[in-house]
Amino acid sequence: MASFWEYANPLKFMRTTDWLLPVVTWAAVIVTTVGLVWGFFFTPDDFRQGSTVKIIFLHVPAAMMAINIWVMMLVASLIWLIRRHHVSALAAKAAAPIGVTMTLIGLITGAVWGQPMWGTWWAWDPRLTSFLILFLFYLGYIALWAAIEDPDTGADLTAVLCIVGSVFAVLSRYAAIFWSQGLHQGASLSLAPGTRVDWAYKAPLYISMVGFGLVFLALLLAGTRTEIRARRMKALVTRERMA
């Protein structure tokens, strides 16, 4: 079996994703469509929340991905800092726009859901606040990449920013537990005994979560391919200028 580190070679990565990307893209389209169509059209209203419960199929997967993408960026950044594999730094760069979009979807759907249920669009609740800070970290991360000309320096500095921002990624997930206050509830899905969500909602929710994960993977592969090409282009242009 091929070593994981072989994929740090841009050529090997491009060759593998040539066939992998269409497979993941189709899987993402099918699974996300099934999850969202099932959730929107074929789930009953909740006895307390009415039809707003249907927002869960967007809100939970998006919020989950917002945090997981930052964790993925953290792992990729650490690989860059320790082993200096360019593909890992470029993968972290490609993941950031997906992460910021997922965070924005989490914030917007949360506000739209919160208004009828809590009576307010926004509250300075620990989870909401840490999520907003995570959103700002995503923007800062993208801006930092755009601001630095040298790709290696950019990768170094954004990796450090990613490590710092990880505090807020962790806080976003566990804030409701750390501080038992605020409007936001604890985890909707838990392995702990005691069912919180009925299977009528849980089944399409799990499918949507897998779908959002696949959407991320498809965009990540496509984005990393673009970043590898952009890096090669930059190197060729520099060589041309020096010749």
Add this chain to the structure above:
Amino acid sequence: MMPDLGRYALEVSLAYAISLGLIGLLVLWYWLRSRSVRRQLEEIETRKGERNG
């Protein structure tokens, strides 16, 4: 076909419209950027090939 969303129709529709719109924009941006970078790289590589004979 459209489910009866009752008094929360606006909120639920808004959540779906905004989320799917944002994902659509993201996909479009990735696709356009990929196409543009690929085209530019091809041009540079062609230029380089011509120069090297």
